[in-house]
Amino acid sequence: MSEVVIVDYGAGNTRSVQATLARLGHSSVVSADPAAIASAWYVVLPGVGSARSAMAHLGETGAATAITDRVSQDRPVLGICLGLQLALESSEEDGGVDGLGIIPGRVVRLSDERVPRLGWSIVDPWGEAYYFAHSYGAITADAVATAEGVTAAVSHGSFLGVQFHPEKSGRAGLAFLDQCLSLV
Amino acid sequence: MPLPRLIPCLDVAHGRVVKGVNFVGLRDVGDPVELAVHYSAGGADELVLLDITATPDDVATMTSVVRAVADVLDIPFTVGGGVRTVADASRIIESGADRVSLNSAAVVSPDLIQEIADRFGSQAVVVAIDSGAGVVHTHGGRTPTARRSVEWAREAAERGAGEILLTSIDHDGRRAGFDLTLTAEVRDAVGVPVIASGGAGNAQHVADALRVADAALVASIVHEDPAGLPGLRRAIESCGVHLRPWKE
Numbered sequence: 001m002s003e004v005v006i007v008d009y010g011a012g013n014t015r016s017v018q019a020t021l022a023r024l025g026h027s028s029v030v031s032a033d034p035a036a037i038a039s040a041w042y043v044v045l046p047g048v049g050s051a052r053s054a055m056a057h058l059g060e061t062g063a064a065t066a067i068t069d070r071v072s073q074d075r076p077v078l079g080i081c082l083g084l085q086l087a088l089e090s091s092e093e094d095g096g097v098d099g100l101g102i103i104p105g106r107v108v109r110l111s112d113e114r115v116p117r118l119g120w121s122i123v124d125p126w127g128e129a130y131y132f133a134h135s136y137g138a139i140t141a142d143a144v145a146t147a148e149g150v151t152a153a154v155s156h157g158s159f160l161g162v163q164f165h166p167e168k169s170g171r172a173g174l175a176f177l178d179q180c181l182s183l184v
Numbered sequence: 185m186p187l188p189r190l191i192p193c194l195d196v197a198h199g200r201v202v203k204g205v206n207f208v209g210l211r212d213v214g215d216p217v218e219l220a221v222h223y224s225a226g227g228a229d230e231l232v233l234l235d236i237t238a239t240p241d242d243v244a245t246m247t248s249v250v251r252a253v254a255d256v257l258d259i260p261f262t263v264g265g266g267v268r269t270v271a272d273a274s275r276i277i278e279s280g281a282d283r284v285s286l287n288s289a290a291v292v293s294p295d296l297i298q299e300i301a302d303r304f305g306s307q308a309v310v311v312a313i314d315s316g317a318g319v320v321h322t323h324g325g326r327t328p329t330a331r332r333s334v335e336w337a338r339e340a341a342e343r344g345a346g347e348i349l350l351t352s353i354d355h356d357g358r359r360a361g362f363d364l365t366l367t368a369e370v371r372d373a374v375g376v377p378v379i380a381s382g383g384a385g386n387a388q389h390v391a392d393a394l395r396v397a398d399a400a401l402v403a404s405i406v407h408e409d410p411a412g413l414p415g416l417r418r419a420i421e422s423c424g425v426h427l428r429p430w431k432e
Binding site for chain 1: 185186187188189224229230251254255256257258259260277278279280281282302303304305306307308346347375376377398399428429430
């Protein structure tokens with residue numbers, strides 16, 4: 001019960017999130033087990049990979065239902081990058097994919113001059129720079145922060161999603177995660 | 185557009201960081217984990233670790249270096265050298281790197297770019313191009329090919345590369361500034377970000393590169409004075425190029 005559950009959807013890099021949580025004094029486990037997701041005090045839905053394979057994996061393991069149930073019970077989930085995008089109703093990625101539908105809205109291909117959008121941007125209104133690495137972005141009324149017109153954070157009930165990578169955003173990212181976990 | 189990035193590059197040989205001038209003449213300068221932390225604390229926006237030996241014997245060594253770096257680093261890092269298959273890329277990304285950089289292997293097997301991008305996303309695939317006299321060179325810059333660097337950059341981006349790391353062999357190690365003309369040509373040819381590399385001798389050179397590229401790779405100017413990265417950042421800012429807000 002004391003561990004943070006980092007949701008495993010079979011696509012790679014959960015190591016950095018784990019290391020960052022450890023730096024903040026939180027032990028964590030990488031798991032797709034619905035029971036673990038249901039009982040964890042905090043859940044992180046991390047973000048690497050493609051929307052289609054992530055949703056397929058979350059569906060097969062039962063993690064998708066466990067995450068939506070958690071949010072409907074008002075228990076905290078933090079989505080990072082693709083983890084934010086999966087929470088919306090749909091995504092244009094991979095020819096069109098249904099998301100978890102936690103947040104009203106959709107995910108579209110970025111129309112920036114350069115895609116993928118790679119690097120540090122100042123997030124408004126927070127005034128700190130965080131690291132972004134993405135080709136798709138969320139269009140939603142639940143956006144609470146932006147960076148150069150792109151959705152940087154969304155909040156809906158107990159789900160908080162960030163498009164940037166706090167685990168890769170130096171001291172600002174560490175402070176952000178610390179605040180997320182200390183609010184629980 | 186995100187802010188321009190300053191990216192120190194660590195050349196790794198058999199698990200140690202070495203410094204290369206014109207791709208030859210190496211000397212041992214340190215431990216990759218220590219240097220990665222040092223540069224992160226000094227205001228690096230990102231790091232590149234390049235396994236310049238990448239013999240089969242080095243795979244296990246490099247994998248453990250990547251894991252150790254991932255466990256302590258709080259900024260993104262790219263790993264290049266010895267990535268020849270999707271399995272190589274998976275091993276590196278699963279060990280904690282954010283992105284892999286492909287060089288000769290992408291020239292030999294261009295499909296590799298799309299295969300890795302399909303699995304991990306375009307943002308995880310950097311294609312490194314070593315350019316000399318306008319043409320792509322492979323095998324550590326030693327072997328010229330018939331391909332024009334600009335054309336190869338365009339093709340790599342179309343195949344799914346999320347960024348181009350462009351090194352001018354002609355400028356590398358000379359400390360007389362980046363190849364701004366080539367960098368601008370490549371950047372005009374692609375819709376993905378471009379990292380300029382080769383030729384940094386001072387802050388003005390880096391600032392000039394950051395006006396035409398999305399990021400600049402620096403090696404010897406920071407390796408010889410690692411304490412000087414914060415100073416380099418300030419000097420770049422005073423040349424009128426704004427990096428991310430950062431305090432020592």
